[in-house]
Amino acid sequence: MSSPKKPRADAERNRLRLLAAARKAFGEGDEPVTLERVAREAGVGIGTLYRHFPTREALVEALYRDELAQVVASAPKLLEAEKPLRALRRWMDRFAEYASTKHDMADTLRAIIEAGTVDMTQVRAELTEAVQLILDAGVEDGTLRADVRAQDVVVTVVGACSMRTLPGGPEQLGRMLDLILAGVRQPPS
C-alpha cells in the first residue's frame, strides 16, 4: 500500500540532494533564494528541480513539513497545560513565530491555503484539525464560542501572519492575534 510503484534510485537521490541544497540556501540568513541556484548547488538541472517540486511552494513545504507537523502536534500538549482559551493563544503565537521566522513560510502557507493540490490540502487539514481540537475543548469548557469554524480561524490567522512588515511594527501581529482570539471567546451575554 505504501509503495504502489517502485521509485528509481537516482530520482530519490536527487530529491534528497535538492532538499539538502534548499535547506542550506533558505537557511542562510541573507537574501533571495533562486531556484536555479538551489538546483546548481544540488548538482542537478533546473528541470529536475521542477519535476520533483512543481512549484516553489512545494519545495518550501517539503522543507518545513516536519516543523509544521510539530506545530500541529503542539496543540494537544498546550491543551494539557493550559485552559483552552490560553492554549489557543499560545498555539497562535507558536504558529506565528514559526511562520515569521522562516519568512518564506508565510507565502507558502498562503499558497497552501489557497491551493487545490492534494499535498497542500493535507497540510491545511492538519492545521484545521489542531485548531478544532482546542476549539472543542473550549466549547465544552464554556469559554469559547461553539459557532466558530476552525477553518475560518486558520485562514484568518494565516492571512494575518502572511502580512510581512506590518506598519505598526512587530508587536502589531500579536495584537491582531488577540483580536482574532477575542472573536472566538464566548460572550457572557
Added chain:
Amino acid sequence: MSSPKKPRADAERNRLRLLAAARKAFGEGDEPVTLERVAREAGVGIGTLYRHFPTREALVEALYRDELAQVVASAPKLLEAEKPLRALRRWMDRFAEYASTKHDMADTLRAIIEAGTVDMTQVRAELTEAVQLILDAGVEDGTLRADVRAQDVVVTVVGACSMRTLPGGPEQLGRMLDLILAGVRQPPS
C-alpha cells in the same frame, strides 16, 4: 503649493493614456494583465510605463484610488444610518466586495499595507481613519471595545480579503469578517 514644478505636456498625456489602457485591460474579465501589453496598448514604451508607475501596484493603486476613496467615504454615511456595530460590519462588506471584485486590488492592498512609499502610506492612513471613525462611535455607544486599534482591524481585514479562493468557498470570507467583528465587540462581562 500644489505645483512646485511645471510638468511637461507629453508626460501628462502619456500618463493619461497609460491609465486609460490599464483601465481597459484590467476591466476586461479574462486573464492576466501584462504590463507590456498595457504599455503597447497605450502606444508607449515599457520604460515610460515604469517611470510613471514604478511598480505594478502603483499603477493599480492609481487606477482605483477614486473607488477606494468612495469606500473610505462610505464610513460616515453608514454610521448615520446604522448603529456602530452594524455599520462596521457593513463597511467591512463593502470593502471586501470591492477588494474581491477587482481582484488585482487584493494584492495591491497588501502591498499598500506593507509598503513604505508615501503614496501608499496615505491610502493606508485613509483606511485607518475610516475604521477609527466607526470605532470611536462604537466606544462612545458602549458596544465596541475601546482597546482596539483601528490599524490592527484594517490590517487584519486586508489580510483576510487578500486570500483568494478560500477553501471554504466564497461565504467563508463573510464568516471570517464576522469573526473579526466579534473580536471588536465589547464583552458584557
Added chain:
DNA sequence: AGTTGATGCGGAGGCGCCTCCGTATCACCA
C-alpha cells in the same frame, strides 16, 4: 550479459518584470 520499455534528466528557450542609458522632445529665455 543483452534487450527494452519506462522513468528521469538537463538545459535551451519563452515569458514577464524591471533597469538603464543613449536619444528625442519640450519649455523657456534671448
Added chain:
DNA sequence: TGGTGATACGGAGGCGCCTCCGCATCAACT
C-alpha cells in the same frame, strides 16, 4: 526664431520562473 538645459522617451537586455522534449539512465526480464 534659435539655442540650451532639463525632462521624458523607448526598448534592448538582464534576471528569475517555468515548460518542453530529445536524450540518458535505470531496472526488469531473458
